[in-house]
Amino acid sequence: MKNYVTLLFLLLATGLLAQPKFSAQVLDDKVEIGYGLAIGDVDGDKKPDILMADKKQFVWYRNGDWKRFVLVENLTASDNVCIAARDIDGDGRVEVAVGGQWNPGETSDTTKSGSVHYLIRPADPTTQWLPVKLHHEPTVHRMRWAQVAPGRFQLIVVPLHGRGNKDGMGHGVRIFSYEKPSDPKLPWKMQLIDSSMHLTHNLELVQNGKSERLYIGGKEGLKVFDFNGKRWTAAPDPWPIRDDSFGEIRIGGGKEGKIIAGIQAMHGTMLAVYDASMKRNVIAEGFGQGHALAVNHVTDDPKTVQIVAGWREPDTAGEVGIKIFVPENNSYNKWNSQWIDDNGMACEDLQLADLDGDGRLDIIASGRSSHNLKIYWNRK
Numbered sequence: 001m002k003n004y005v006t007l008l009f010l011l012l013a014t015g016l017l018a019q020p021k022f023s024a025q026v027l028d029d030k031v032e033i034g035y036g037l038a039i040g041d042v043d044g045d046k047k048p049d050i051l052m053a054d055k056k057q058f059v060w061y062r063n064g065d066w067k068r069f070v071l072v073e074n075l076t077a078s079d080n081v082c083i084a085a086r087d088i089d090g091d092g093r094v095e096v097a098v099g100g101q102w103n104p105g106e107t108s109d110t111t112k113s114g115s116v117h118y119l120i121r122p123a124d125p126t127t128q129w130l131p132v133k134l135h136h137e138p139t140v141h142r143m144r145w146a147q148v149a150p151g152r153f154q155l156i157v158v159p160l161h162g163r164g165n166k167d168g169m170g171h172g173v174r175i176f177s178y179e180k181p182s183d184p185k186l187p188w189k190m191q192l193i194d195s196s197m198h199l200t201h202n203l204e205l206v207q208n209g210k211s212e213r214l215y216i217g218g219k220e221g222l223k224v225f226d227f228n229g230k231r232w233t234a235a236p237d238p239w240p241i242r243d244d245s246f247g248e249i250r251i252g253g254g255k256e257g258k259i260i261a262g263i264q265a266m267h268g269t270m271l272a273v274y275d276a277s278m279k280r281n282v283i284a285e286g287f288g289q290g291h292a293l294a295v296n297h298v299t300d301d302p303k304t305v306q307i308v309a310g311w312r313e314p315d316t317a318g319e320v321g322i323k324i325f326v327p328e329n330n331s332y333n334k335w336n337s338q339w340i341d342d343n344g345m346a347c348e349d350l351q352l353a354d355l356d357g358d359g360r361l362d363i364i365a366s367g368r369s370s371h372n373l374k375i376y377w378n379r380k
Contacts, residue, residue: 020298020299020324020338020360020378020379020380021378021379021380022340022362022363022376022377022378022379023376023377023379024341024344024374024375024376024377025374025375025376025377026372026373026374027050027061027066027068027373027374027375028061028068028372028373029371029372030371031052031054031366031367031371031372031373032054032055032056032371033054033055033079033348033368034052034053034054034348034349034366034367034368034371034372034373035052035053035054035055035079035080035081035082035102035348035349035366036052036053036081036082036083036142036348036349036366037050037051037052037053037083037349037350037351037364037365037366038050038051038052038083038084038085038094038096038351039051039085039351039353039364040085040086040087040094041087041092041093041094042060042062042085042093042094042125043062043093043125043126044091044092044093045063046092047063047064047355047357048063048353048354048355049061049062049063050063050066050351050355050364050373050375051071051083051085051094051096052083052366052373053080053081053082053083053098053099053100054080055079055080056073056074056079056080057070057071057072057073057074057080058070058071058072058073058075058080058083058096058098058119059071060125061373062126063355069125069126070128071096071098071119071128071129072098072117072119072128072129072131073128075098075100075115075117075131076100076101076115077101078100078101078102078103078112078113079100079101079102080098080099080100080102081099081100081102081140081141082098082099082140082141082142082143083096083097083098083099083143084096084097084098084143084144084145084155085097085145086144086145086153088145088153088180090151093121093125095118095121095145095180096118096119096121096129097116097117097118097119097143097145097155097178098116098117098119098131098143099114099115099116099117099136099140099141099142099143099157100115100117100140101113101114101115101136101140102139102140102141103138103139104139104141104160104161106138106139107138107139107161107162107163107164107165107166107170108138108163108164109138110136110137110138112138113138113139114136114137114138114139114140114159115133115136115140116133116134116135116136116140116143116155116157116178117131117132117133117134118131118132118134118155118180118184118188119131119132120132120184120185132184132185134178134188135176135178135188135190136157137157137159137163137173137174137176138159138161138163139159139160139161140157140158140159140160141158141159141160141200141201142157142158142200142201142202142203143155143156143157143158144156144203144205146177146205146211146212146214146227147205147207147211147212148211148212148227149210149211149227149229150210152179153179153180154177154178154179154227155177155178155179155180156175156176156177156193156203156214157175157176157177157178158173158175158200158202158203158216159173159174159175159200160173160199160200160201161173161198161199162174162195162198165198165199168198168199168219169198170198171195172194172195172196172197172198173194173195173197173198173199173200173218174192174195175192175193175194175195175197175200175216176190176191176192176193177190177191177193177232178190191231191232193214193225193232194216194223194225194232194234196223197216197218197219197220197223198218198219198220199218199219199266200216200217200218200219201217201218201246201247201248201249201266202216202217202246202247202248202249203215203216203217203249204217204249204250204251206251206258208226211226211227212227213225213226213235214226214227214232215249215251216249217246217247217248217249217262218245218246218266219245219266220239220242220243220245221239221241221242221243221244221245221246222239222240222241222244222246222249222260222262223238223239224237224238224239224240225238240260240274240278241260241274241278244262244264244272244280245264245265245266245268246262246263246264246265246266247262247263247264247265247266247267247268247290247291248262248263248290248291248292248293248309249261249262249293250262250293250294250295250307251295252295252296252297252305252307253305258276259273259274259275259276259295259305259332260273260274260278261273261274261293261295261307261309262274262293263287263290263291263293263309267289267290267291268287268289268290269285269286269287269288269290269315270282270284270285270287270290271283271284271285271287271290271293271307271309271325273307273332273335275331275332275333281332281333283307283325283335283337284309284323284325284337286315286316286317287309287311287315288311288312288313288314288315288316288320289311289312289313290309290310290311291310291311291312291347291348291349292308292309292310292311292312292322292347292348292349292350292365293307293308293309293310293350294307294308294309294350294351294352294363295307295308296352296361297361298324298352298360298361298363298378299326299380300380303330304326304327304329304330304332305327306324306325306326306327307324307325307335308322308323308324308325308340308350308352308363309322309323309325310322310323310341310345310347310348310349310350310365311346311347312346312347312348312367312368312369313346313369319342319343320343320344320345320346320347320367320369320370321339321340321341321342321343321344321345321347322339322340322341322345322347322350322363322365322376323337323338323339323340324337324338324340325337326338340363340376341365341374341376344370344372344374345365345367345370345372345374346367346368346369346370347365347366347367347368348366348367348368349365349366350363350364350365350366351363351364351365352364355375355377356377358378360378360380361378362375362376362377362378363375363376363378364376
């Protein structure tokens, strides 16, 4: 009995009992690239569906039978690259915006690089949607719907480069917000949020009172913006992290306060965690183009959050995949890792969502060279 108690204590101390179990389900094995994922209720049945930006199609998969439907296809000459989905009008169904004409080598010509479209929902969402072309910068790369006040949302669009940039040098990245009019075919109200960063890669939104705080990660570090009721402005501490390059950036909170998780540098090899004091702790190295990241309560432990990270090219051991990182304590200074997918997912993007309503977050991931879309059901 004494040995059993000692073993139990050691397991608890190392976080091994908190390790979740996942069961993989392949939804699609013919994905071309799987550039980006979004989660939301498309058809109004109160169940979250999966939306994906693939090479030439924007598609969604219906929760339950997981049947695949095309939102729009062949929208631009070059590849699609990003998708944003969120219920912004309170009707229980997501509004969808998309980005395409992915041509990162062309930073000047807007006819050859970048696109932003809003998709008008048809009466039957399983049929194709009507795209409305909006203003765009070259190299449009990421987008999210952000809450700026109760019941009010804006689309945030982040290009990869500034206009005319070469090798991350030159003009800053022009990050715009778009506010949808009652008729989406009319001109959208736009505001320039920032143009000080060079080579941005991803963004994060965190609730901040009645609005959401915007974090942008890129070459120079992490920059933060707040909405003041009229426009986006730099936060009181606009650069919590300087000179540490970010590819992916995600933020979560635990008992001891928030952590910032980042894949460094851009398309990088390291997973780093910053605590509330901005102390940096590298918890994994050797990724092959780290490109997907999430932070949330994946295990049953309410005191901590966990990190899910994926990479799309072979790591130092020659494998692609996804791992979950579980902290040993609520100080986040020691971590254990566990495979979610060992060499079966060349991860381009991933999301967390409770797809089956059991109160546990599942992992949804799209694979680039593995050409697949999977759900990893959380079976704790």
